[in-house]
Amino acid sequence: MEDFAILHRKFTKALLKPQHEVPEGLIAVKVPNIGRRFDVYRNNVMASLVEALKANFPIVSALVGANFFNGLAVAFISDNPPVIPMLFRYGVEFPAFIAEYPSGASLPYLSDVAQLENHWRAAYHAGETQSIDITAVQEFSPEDQMNLVFEIHPSASILKSGWPIYSIWQGHESGDMGQINLETSENVVICRPQVDVMLASLNEDACVFFRQIMNGQTLGEAYGAAAEKNEEFDLSYSFGQLFAMGLVTGLSVKN
Amino acid sequence: MKNLNPSKLVIAGAIAAAISSFAVATPAFAADVEKCYGVALAGENDCKAGAGTSCQGTSTVDFQANAWKNVPAGTCESIENTDGTMGSLTDMKM
Incomplete structure (x- = not known):
């Protein structure tokens, strides 16, 4: 059971880090390439969270365009997985992350716009x-x-x-x-x-x-x-x- | 320097003026609008099929590579500073 706990921890860690290796010890029946299968799962997790952020921050997304937003979102998600199971609250720390994001320096107002979207969403669900x-x-x-x-x-x-x-x-x-x-x-x-x-x-x-x-x-x-x-x-x-x-x-x- | 100690007459006068100008123009917040429960923004309270669900992305590895271009290219381009420095398409690494 202890091994499983370790594997589980490695699994969740690798899930949000695209550059991480497939966790050792992972097996699948009748599948020669476990790496590809893990990548698909990892991709789905990331894609769904990027979509959730996009839904929560439509103006930030429109301001920077799809490519930049995806990069920004992936960087954020890697270090800030959801902590509560309600995705409409996902991204409370996104404005602070944007403020520190090096490539966002040309858009110094972006963090405040994200904060406004957090306020909007809080009001919407209040x-x-x-x-x-x-x-x-x-x-x-x-x-x-x-x-x-x-x-x-x-x-x-x-x-x-x-x-x-x-x-x-x-x-x-x-x-x-x-x-x-x-x-x-x-x-x-x-x-x-x-x-x-x-x-x-x-x-x-x-x-x-x-x-x-x-x-x-x-x-x-x-x-x-x-x-x-x-x-x-x-x-x-x-x-x-x-x-x-x-x-x-x-x-x-x-x- | 004006006396900043608020006088009740100033306040009463301002309130009266506010009532006369806003009471007419403002829609009353009476219960004349029925909130339709269960109708939220698209995808907010239903099980959203399509983008972001597990059926999406199964044939791609979009988010594995990190091979995106790190330059804002959305509506920020239409926001201009007086000297035109903001919202530019070029990556302004500082």
């Missing part, structure tokens, strides 16, 4: 809750409005980036990349209030505001922090956007 309408705020007095705290939709998240990730995402959604200026930075808020995942870009002050609200700060505190970032912070717009994105699922007053 729990369902009913968002509330902005008119619910009218039931509170001006004093209480300042001290409002917000229950946030389970699918909501924010991603800060030094690259125009929202424009890149939008370009792929619409099929028209247009003119994207890589010298712009975009932060994105992601939420799935109903069937579709929604994205919106947030400028720096709005991002501070959303962060504070999502971290449980009061409306007054969040406004103060955003106004500190930018005196011209447009509270009315951001407050409306908070509800338009379906981020708010409940309201209460902090005493």
